[in-house]
Amino acid sequence: MKHKFLHSFATHNKATALNLIVMLVSVFATNTAFGAAKSSAASGNWSDAATWQPVGVPDAADHVTIKGGHTVTIDGNYSCVNLSVGNATMAATTLQITTAGKSLTVTGTFSLNPNNRAYVYTLNAGPGQININGSSASWSTSGTNRYLVS
Numbered sequence: 157m158k159h160k161f162l163h164s165f166a167t168h169n170k171a172t173a174l175n176l177i178v179m180l181v182s183v184f185a186t187n188t189a190f191g192a193a194k195s196s197a198a199s200g201n202w203s204d205a206a207t208w209q210p211v212g213v214p215d216a217a218d219h220v221t222i223k224g225g226h227t228v229t230i231d232g233n234y235s236c237v238n239l240s241v242g243n244a245t246m247a248a249t250t251l252q253i254t255t256a257g258k259s260l261t262v263t264g265t266f267s268l269n270p271n272n273r274a275y276v277y278t279l280n281a282g283p284g285q286i287n288i289n290g291s292s293a294s295w296s297t298s299g300t301n302r303y304l305v306s
Contacts, residue, residue, distance in 0.1 A: 191217030191237055196226040202260075203231050216263070224249050224275065230284060235261035238290075241277050242269040248276040253284030264290040272298045280304040 194214040200207035202214070207228060214220045219238040222228050224245025230253045239262045242249040249269075253260070266288045269277040276299060279286065 191215070191219060193221070194218045194236075195221040195243075196223045196228055199225075199227045201229050201231040202234055219264075222249050222251050224273070226250075227252065229254055230258050230260045230286075231255065233259045235263060237264040238262070238266070239264075240267040240270050241279055242267075242271065242273065242275075244271045244273070246273055246275060248278075250278040250280065252278070252280040253282040253286065256283040258284040259287065260284075261287040262290055266290065266292045268292075268301050268303070269299055274299040276300040276302070278302045278304060 192210070192212075192214075194208045194210070194212070196207055197209040197211075198207060205212050208214060214234070214236050216235045216237070218236050220236045221240045221243055223243050225247030227250040230251070239251075239260075241251050251260075268279060269275075279302070281304065
């Protein structure tokens with residue numbers, strides 16, 4: 157009787173451990189599929205890892221915020237899921253392209269001055285191209301909100 161109990165207990169624990177491992181793998185795989193939240197840490201080029209927090213260049217699965225007071229220059233061909241130009245910080249914010257042949261594609265939602273602050277918020281395609289393939293969910297009624305297209 158004692159031997160049957162130990163066998164049953166060991167079999168049950170193996171099944172529980174296996175279920176736990178499968179669940180953890182699923183959770184981690186799901187979280188990485190949704191991308192990271194990246195915010196500008198300072199003004200700089202999109203390609204500079206130090207421009208972002210957490211440190212690292214945003215990739216196509218990421219949700220990006222350009223914080224108030226920062227100017228981020230798109231210096232390559234990039235894409236992201238969601239993009240917000242401006243946050244609750246009270247300062248002018250710019251996302252710009254200054255060189256031909258550079259581009260940014262937003263596959264999800266684009267927001268300009270989503271916190272409705274009375275400062276200047278600029279999305280400037282310059283000689284490049286900015287594609288918003290999703291929706292423009294937020295257009296503020298305060299401040300100066302500019303889409304500049306060349």
